[in-house]
Amino acid sequence: MAPPVVTIIALCHNHARFLREALDSVLAQDYAPLEVWLVDNASTDGSPAILREYAEANPSWHLLLLPENIGNCRAFNQAFLQSTGEFVVDFATDDVLLPQRLSQQVALFQRLPPDYGMVYSNCAHITEAGQLLGLHHRPDGRGRLNPRPASGWVFEDVLSRYFISTPTMLMRRAALLALGGYDEALSYEDFDFWVRASRDWRFQYQDVVTTRKRKHPRSMSAQVTQQHDPYxxxxxxxxxxxxxxxxxxxxxxxxxxxxxxxxxxxxxxxxxxxxxxxxxxxxxxxxxxxxxxxxx
Structure with missing residues (x-):
């Protein structure tokens, strides 16, 4: 059987200084077939020109330049509802995919029953300059990870605590479609996906590092620590x-x-x-x- 198509939806808003590294990490994947959507959410920093350059160099890639910022959830849906992949990556273009990311995650999905809607993994946090800060799931010296990953029916876990590294998620298209895509009334997507999807779909943790997540003042995770949490x-x-x-x-x-x-x-x-x-x-x-x- 032919390997399943994986859709990567690369969402960009003012990521020009990180964008080439992010898109090069897509090109470096050792998995095929890929369907790539480049979505710019009204950047003002030169990102659209870089995205055009990569789209021209890779004619199979899709380019969607939005004239106004419509929010992450709606921007993602604009591409998702036109895409075809059996599995989907929501890829923020300030992060980096490691070369075996998709081959490892698809292989895991193919070993799981069809009621698994998402797999996720460990990730490495990096600075703006790309220096390693540490892992998301950190070994505690006693054979355990902190935060503790959960697999299977994880609805109760996702209600009570944060443990999933969002950039590492590979979602089953059928699970996203069952939810109608992301809820466009929300300012961010991951918690809503975890809650609604885990009610009817199982999740699986894979104990490998697949992604580098960049920590910088404009990232979503940084903004939740500000005096006014916009989320x-x-x-x-x-x-x-x-x-x-x-x-x-x-x-x-x-x-x-x-x-x-x-x-x-x-x-x-x-x-x-x-x-x-x-x-x-x-x-x-x-x-x-x-x-x-x-x-x-």
Whole structure:
């Protein structure tokens, strides 16, 4: 049988200084066939010219230059809904793929039952200049990793804690299609995908380093530590969806742990409206726990 097509959706917004390294890492993949979509979300730093250069040099690649910034989720969907790959990578062009990334992950997917919707792996964090900072899943010296990966039915895990390195994900197209793609009302995508997909699909961790994730002041992960977290409203919107998805008291308690964390996060940053939302959601989840106990 022919190997499955993998779609790489390379999302760019003002990544000019990192863009060539990112796109060269796509070219360096030891896996074929690939379907590559280059999506620029209205960059102002010269990124479109670099993307045009790579598209011209690789005629099979698709180029989508958006005239205005429409947000990550909508920009991703613009390419995803036109793509065809059985598996999909959401690739931020300030990161780097290691050469065996796709061959390793596709081989794992092909050994798994068809209800596995996503595989993920370890990654190396790097500075703006590319210097190694450390691993996402760090060995603790006792044969364990921190944060602890989870595999199989991980809905309860994704509610209660962060452990997946987003840039390492390879998603099954069918899982994304079942969700209707990313929720375009949200300002970021990964937590929503984890919650909604893990309800009906299993996830699998692969203990290899497949990706280099760049840490810099403009990255999404850096912005959540700022005084005003621009993504907190989206996090609470996902938690609101999760209330109805909980089927057991343990799952609802896991969501309550997440909400207590988000409430503390909002209070520390004096985001009072978000704190009120988190408090009300916490009340709703406690009611959900009581209701689910009554059904048991």
């Amino acid at each position: 907190l409203d989206s996090t609470l919107a996902v938690c609101r969806k999760a209330v109805a998805l909980c089927r057991t008291p343990a799952e609802a308690r896991a969501l309550a742990r997440r909400l207590r964390h988000e409430l503390a996060h909002a209070l520390r940053r004096r985001q009072w409206a978000a704190a009120r939302q988190a408090s009300q959601l916490l009340v709703d989840v406690v009611g959900r726990v009581v209701g689910l106990r009554g059904q048991a």
